[in-house]
Amino acid sequence: MKIFLPSRIGFCFGVINALQLAESELDKKEGPVYSLGELIHNPLVIEQLTKRGIKVISNFFSVNKGTVITRAHGVDPSLIEEGKKRGLKVIDATCPYVTKVQKIAKLLSQQFYQIVIIGSESHPEVRAVKANVSNHKIYVLSKPAQVEDLPRSEKIGVIVQTTELLDNFQNIVKNLVKRRGEIRVFNTICEVIRQRQMEVKRLAKKVQAMIIVGGHNSSNTYQLVKLCQSLKRKTYFVERKKDLNFDELKNFETIGIAGGTSTPGEIIQDIKKILEDKLN
Ligand code: F3S
Numbered sequence: 001m002k003i004f005l006p007s008r009i010g011f012c013f014g015v016i017n018a019l020q021l022a023e024s025e026l027d028k029k030e031g032p033v034y035s036l037g038e039l040i041h042n043p044l045v046i047e048q049l050t051k052r053g054i055k056v057i058s059n060f061f062s063v064n065k066g067t068v069i070t071r072a073h074g075v076d077p078s079l080i081e082e083g084k085k086r087g088l089k090v091i092d093a094t095c096p097y098v099t100k101v102q103k104i105a106k107l108l109s110q111q112f113y114q115i116v117i118i119g120s121e122s123h124p125e126v127r128a129v130k131a132n133v134s135n136h137k138i139y140v141l142s143k144p145a146q147v148e149d150l151p152r153s154e155k156i157g158v159i160v161q162t163t164e165l166l167d168n169f170q171n172i173v174k175n176l177v178k179r180r181g182e183i184r185v186f187n188t189i190c191e192v193i194r195q196r197q198m199e200v201k202r203l204a205k206k207v208q209a210m211i212i213v214g215g216h217n218s219s220n221t222y223q224l225v226k227l228c229q230s231l232k233r234k235t236y237f238v239e240r241k242k243d244l245n246f247d248e249l250k251n252f253e254t255i256g257i258a259g260g261t262s263t264p265g266e267i268i269q270d271i272k273k274i275l276e277d278k279l280n
Contacts, residue, residue, distance in 0.1 A: 001279050003272050004207060004256045006199035010265030012192040014072040014095030015040050019049075021093050025067045026052050032066035036079060037124060039071050039093070040262040041218035043239065060086055067091060074098045074128035097162050097190040098125055102132040104186050108157035109136035113184065116141055116150065118172050119161025123219050126161055143168075147175040154181040162190035163220035165227060166197060192261055193220055200224050200258045201231070207256040209234040209249070213268050214260035221260030241271060250279050 011019070018039050025033045034057045038046050046056070057063060060082055067089040070080065074094040083090040094102075101117075108115050115133070119126045121140040130138050139150055158176060160169045166189060173185055204210050210228040214221030216239055228235040234252075238244060249255065255275065259268050 001250075001252065001275070002254050003275055004203055004254070005268065005272065006196070006203050006256075006258050008192075008196060008199060009259055009268045010263070012095075012190070012261035014097065014190075014192075015262050017095070018069065018072045018093035019045070021091050022049060022054055022069050023052075025069065025091065026054060030067070032063075034063060034066060034068045035071060036068055036075050036083075037071045037073075038217075039069065040215075041221075041260075042215040042262040042264070043217075044215075044267065045262070045264065060088070063088065069093050071124065072098065073123070073125040074102060074132075075124075076128060076131035078131065094128075095162075095190075097188070097192075098128070101125070101159055101162060101188045102129050104157075104159050104188065105129050105133045105138065108159070108184070109133040111155075111157075113155045113157030114151070114153035115139065116156055116158045116176070117161065118142070118158065118169050119164050120219060123161060123163075125163070125219075129159070141172055144171045144175045147172060147179075150176075152179075156181065156183045158183065158185040159188050160186070161219070162188060163193050163223060164189055165223045166194060167227075167230070193223075196220070196258070196261065197224065197227055200227055200256075203256040203258060204228045204231050204233045204235075207233070207254040208252040209236065209255050211236045211238060211244075211249075211255060211257045211271065212259065213238055213257065213271060214263040215239060218260045218262050221263060224258060224260060238271070241267070241274060244271065244274065246278060249275065 069091045072095040115138045
């Protein structure tokens with residue numbers, strides 16, 4: 001069996017930044033350290049952080065002292081204000097790519113565009129973008145067919161969740177531009193995500209099966225799964241080593257392993273080693 005990895009695996013700089021901020025606050029031992037929502041979407045990393053003492057909170061009801069770190073996907077700005085009012089030290093770990101989406105949404109709202117964000121309604125990043133322009137309705141589209149339901153407007157401004165699949169973004173925009181009027185499209189897909197998707201696409205085309213490693217709650221990891229499936233490649237979405245299905249995997253001669261931007265590179269290397277030892 002031959003196993004292939006893409007050239008880029010492991011954390012993106014946004015995740016590294018959020019983790020470094022959390023680690024350095026924990027090292028200071030100045031009091032309790034909280035994260036507002038899970039700092040990153042990977043249960044293994046969250047388990048490690050929890051062991052070190054970080055507590056995940058979704059509001060400030062029972063928190064009156066300590067440090068709060070926001071996640072890389074951004075948060076509702078009113079929560080940051082509330083934390084500060086309570087006298088907490090608030091560290092904003094929002095990734096610069098996410099901040100850029102929020103800034104463009106604000107700009108479009110000031111210029112009275114009907115704002116469309118392509119992505120997932122329930123994802124924290126989309127919720128945070130909406131919260132940043134709370135005085136302006138934002139329409140969330142996740143499929144090309146949903147363009148039909150969008151109210152008519154002469155001015156549409158389009159942004160996209162940083163972790164969205166490029167193909168889905170393009171297909172939705174294709175439907176939008178069939179409409180009359182002005183359409184401004186901002187490709188706000190994160191550059192790291194775009195490169196990962198390209199590499200995974202290339203890899204999936206040359207192997208018989210793909211293993212995508214990462215948190216089941218990680219949007220960008222799930223997009224890689226969908227990408228491989230769209231290429232009709234047998235795809236396994238695993239969170240931990242124990243999820244590997246050796247009985248099925250032993251039937252393939254070539255396997256690709258990749259992961260999302262919140263998947264530690266070591267887990268991918270470990271899985272490669274386990275497969276090589278066990279199946280070769
Ligand atoms: Fe930022 Fe892109 Fe990572 S948006 S958090 S660098 S996946």
